[in-house]
Amino acid sequence: MPETRFDVLGIGSAIVDILSRCDEDLLGRFDLVKGCMALTSAEKAKKIYDAMGKAMEISGGSAANTMAGIASLGGTTAFVGKLGNDKLGEIFRHDIEAIGVDFHGGHKPADLPTATCLILVTDDGQRTMNTHLGASTTLGPDDIDEARIAASRVIYIEGYQWDTPQAKEAIRKASRAAKGAGREVALSLSDPFVVDRHREDLLTLIRDDVDILFGNEEEIFRLYQADDLATAITRLRGADVLACMTRGAKGTVVFDGTQTIAVEAFPVQKVVDTTGAGDLFAAGFLYGYTHGRDLPNCAKIGSMAAAEVIGHMGARPEADLRHMMGKHGL
Amino acid sequence: MPETRFDVLGIGSAIVDILSRCDEDLLGRFDLVKGCMALTSAEKAKKIYDAMGKAMEISGGSAANTMAGIASLGGTTAFVGKLGNDKLGEIFRHDIEAIGVDFHGGHKPADLPTATCLILVTDDGQRTMNTHLGASTTLGPDDIDEARIAASRVIYIEGYQWDTPQAKEAIRKASRAAKGAGREVALSLSDPFVVDRHREDLLTLIRDDVDILFGNEEEIFRLYQADDLATAITRLRGADVLACMTRGAKGTVVFDGTQTIAVEAFPVQKVVDTTGAGDLFAAGFLYGYTHGRDLPNCAKIGSMAAAEVIGHMGARPEADLRHMMGKHGL
Numbered sequence: 001m002p003e004t005r006f007d008v009l010g011i012g013s014a015i016v017d018i019l020s021r022c023d024e025d026l027l028g029r030f031d032l033v034k035g036c037m038a039l040t041s042a043e044k045a046k047k048i049y050d051a052m053g054k055a056m057e058i059s060g061g062s063a064a065n066t067m068a069g070i071a072s073l074g075g076t077t078a079f080v081g082k083l084g085n086d087k088l089g090e091i092f093r094h095d096i097e098a099i100g101v102d103f104h105g106g107h108k109p110a111d112l113p114t115a116t117c118l119i120l121v122t123d124d125g126q127r128t129m130n131t132h133l134g135a136s137t138t139l140g141p142d143d144i145d146e147a148r149i150a151a152s153r154v155i156y157i158e159g160y161q162w163d164t165p166q167a168k169e170a171i172r173k174a175s176r177a178a179k180g181a182g183r184e185v186a187l188s189l190s191d192p193f194v195v196d197r198h199r200e201d202l203l204t205l206i207r208d209d210v211d212i213l214f215g216n217e218e219e220i221f222r223l224y225q226a227d228d229l230a231t232a233i234t235r236l237r238g239a240d241v242l243a244c245m246t247r248g249a250k251g252t253v254v255f256d257g258t259q260t261i262a263v264e265a266f267p268v269q270k271v272v273d274t275t276g277a278g279d280l281f282a283a284g285f286l287y288g289y290t291h292g293r294d295l296p297n298c299a300k301i302g303s304m305a306a307a308e309v310i311g312h313m314g315a316r317p318e319a320d321l322r323h324m325m326g327k328h329g330l
Numbered sequence: 331m332p333e334t335r336f337d338v339l340g341i342g343s344a345i346v347d348i349l350s351r352c353d354e355d356l357l358g359r360f361d362l363v364k365g366c367m368a369l370t371s372a373e374k375a376k377k378i379y380d381a382m383g384k385a386m387e388i389s390g391g392s393a394a395n396t397m398a399g400i401a402s403l404g405g406t407t408a409f410v411g412k413l414g415n416d417k418l419g420e421i422f423r424h425d426i427e428a429i430g431v432d433f434h435g436g437h438k439p440a441d442l443p444t445a446t447c448l449i450l451v452t453d454d455g456q457r458t459m460n461t462h463l464g465a466s467t468t469l470g471p472d473d474i475d476e477a478r479i480a481a482s483r484v485i486y487i488e489g490y491q492w493d494t495p496q497a498k499e500a501i502r503k504a505s506r507a508a509k510g511a512g513r514e515v516a517l518s519l520s521d522p523f524v525v526d527r528h529r530e531d532l533l534t535l536i537r538d539d540v541d542i543l544f545g546n547e548e549e550i551f552r553l554y555q556a557d558d559l560a561t562a563i564t565r566l567r568g569a570d571v572l573a574c575m576t577r578g579a580k581g582t583v584v585f586d587g588t589q590t591i592a593v594e595a596f597p598v599q600k601v602v603d604t605t606g607a608g609d610l611f612a613a614g615f616l617y618g619y620t621h622g623r624d625l626p627n628c629a630k631i632g633s634m635a636a637a638e639v640i641g642h643m644g645a646r647p648e649a650d651l652r653h654m655m656g657k658h659g660l
Contacts, residue, residue, distance in 0.1 A: 054398075054425040055424070059384065068384075086417060091385075091387065094379060095384040
C-alpha cells in the first residue's frame with residue numbers, strides 16, 4: 001500500500017459563499033425551501049442577489065468545509081475541486097491553501113465563473129442555499145489523480161456531486177481507485193432533495209463502495225424510506241456501513257452495524273448561522289476516525305466542531321479546533 | 331437653497347476589505363505599523379495576501395462605512411466612489427445599495443481593479459491595513475456632480491483622499507460646491523500618517539471649508555503639533571471648526587470653539603476587530619447632527635455605533651443601529 005499523505009481527501013464543489021441575514025418573507029418570494037439547497041441559474045441567482053441585503057463573502061463548499069475543519073483539528077487533508085479563472089477562484093484557492101489543505105484544481109481550469117452560493121440566514125440561524133455551480137460543473141474523471149486517492153486514508157464525497165453527470169463519473173472513478181488501494185470511502189448525503197433526486201444512485205454507491213455515511217435525520221429517513229429512528233436503524237443493519245446521523249439539538253446517533261451510540265449535542269451559546277454544521281460534524285468525526293479514537297469520541301469531536309461553526313457566520317471554523325479539542329478534554 | 335435629498339453625502343475610496351486574523355509577527359515581517367493604513371503596490375499586496383490566513387471579504391472604505399452607519403441609523407445618504415468593472419466592484423455596489431445608500435460611481439467606470447484593503451486583525455482586536463487603491467485612484471473632478479453636492483446637508487470627506495492628486499482636486503471641487511450652496515463640510519483625518527503626509531493641505535482645507543472635523547487623539551495631536559489635550563484644545567480654539575476627538579476606551583472629546591464636552595466610551599463586551607470604529611463614530615455623530623440632536627447626544631450616538639462595529643469582524647454595522655439607539659434611549 002502506498003504511503004499515506006493525507007488523512008482525508010475531499011472531492012466536491014469549490015464554492016465561495018455570499019452570506020446575508022434575511023427575513024423569512026424573502027424565502028417565500030423566491031419559493032425557497034428553508035434549510036435546503038437549490039441549484040440556481042445565473043438569472044435567478046442575480047434576482048435573489050439583488051433582493052438580498054448586504055453580504056459577506058467567505059469560502060465554502062461542503063467537502064471543502066470538512067477539509068478545513070480537519071485541518072483546523074490538526075489532520076492532513078487534500079481537496080479536489082474546479083475553479084474559474086477569476087477573483088473568486090483566487091479567493092477560494094487562497095483560503096483553502098492558507099489553512100494547510102493541499103488543493104488540486106484538476107487537470108485544467110474551467111471556462112466558467114467560480115461557483116457561488118447565495119446563503120440566506122434567517123433570525124433562527126437556519127440557512128437556505130442557492131447555488132450557481134458554474135466552474136464546479138466541469139469536474140470530471142480527468143480531474144481525478146488516482147495516485148492522490150491511493151495516498152489518502154479516507155476519501156470524502158459530497159452527495160451534491162450527483163447533480164452533475166461528469167462529477168458522478170469522477171466520483172465513481174475516485175471511489176473505485178480508493179477501494180482498489182484498500183482505502184475507505186465516506187459519503188455525505190448533503191441535502192434531502194439530493195437524496196430524493198438520486199436515491200437509487202446513492203444506494204448503489206453505498207452498497208458498492210461506501211464505508212462511512214453522514215446525513216441528518218431527514219436525509220437518512222428519505223434514503224431508507226423510514227419514518228422513525230428504529231426503522232432507519234433496522235434498514236441500516238443491512239447496509240454494511242458505519243452511519244452517522246446528525247439530529248440538530250437532539251445530538252447524533254452513530255450505528256456501526258450492531259451497536260447504536262447516541263451522543264448529545266455540544267452546548268452552543270447562540271445559534272448564529274447553521275451553515276456548515278453537517279460539514280463540521282463530519283470533519284470532527286473523520287479526524288477522530290483517522291486518529292484511532294473510539295466511535296463515541298469521534299462523534300463528540302464532530303459535535304464540538306459543529307457547535308463552533310454554528311456560533312458565527314460562515315461555514316468554516318474561526319476558532320482553532322485543535323486547541324478547543326484540548327480544552328474540552330477530547 | 332435646493333431641496334435636501336441627503337442628510338450626508340460621502341466621498342471616498344470604494345474598497346472591499348479582505349479581513350484575516352493574524353499573529354503579531356506577520357506585521358513585523360512586512361514592516362507594517364500596527365493600527366495604521368499603508369498604501370500597497372499590487373506586488374506587495376500579493377505577498378501579504380499569500381502570507382495571510384483564510385479571510386473573509388466584506389465591503390468597506392472609510393466614508394462608505396460612515397454612510398452605511400448613517401443609513402442603519404435611519405438617515406438618508408449618498409456615496410461617491412470609483413469601482414473597477416469586476417466581481418469585487420459588483421460586490422461593493424450590491425452591498426452599499428442593499429442598505430439604501432444612493433451610490434454614484436462617477437462619470438465612467440475605471441479600467442483598474444476595484445480597490446482592496448488587506449486587513450490584519452491581531453488578538454487584541456487592533457487592525458492594520460494595507461490598501462491597494464486600484465480603481466479608487468481614478469476619482470477626479472469630473473466624477474463630482476455639483477447638483478448632488480448641493481442637495482446634501484453635509485458632505486463627508488476622507489483624509490485618505492489626499493493620497494491621490496486627482497482625488498484632491500475632486501474634493502476641492504466638492505467642498506467649494508458645498509460651501510457655495512450653503513452646505514456644511516465634514517472631514518475625517520483618517521490616519522496619523524495621512525496627517526503627516528498632507529498636514530499643510532489639510533490645515534488649508536480646514537481653514538477654508540471644513541465645519542466638522544473628526545480624528546482620533548493621535549491624528550489631531552499631529553495635525554496641531556500638540557503633545558497633550560489642553561494644547562490641542564488651545565490650537566483648535568483658533569481653527570473655527572467643530573472638532574470630535576475619539577480616544578478609544580477613554581471616550582470622546584467634542585470641542586465647539588468654546589465648550590469642551592467629554593463623553594464616555596460606550597461599554598463593549600469584547601473588542602473583536604476595531605476596523606471601522608472611527609468611521610462609525612462619525613456616522614452616529616453626523617446622524618445626530620443632521621437630526622437636531624445636541625452635541626452630547628450626537629457624541630453618544632457616535633460612541634454607540636462605534637461600540638457595535640468593534641464587537642464583530644468587518645467595518646460596517648451588523649446590528650440595526652436605529653433599533654439599538656431606541657433601546658438605549660438615545
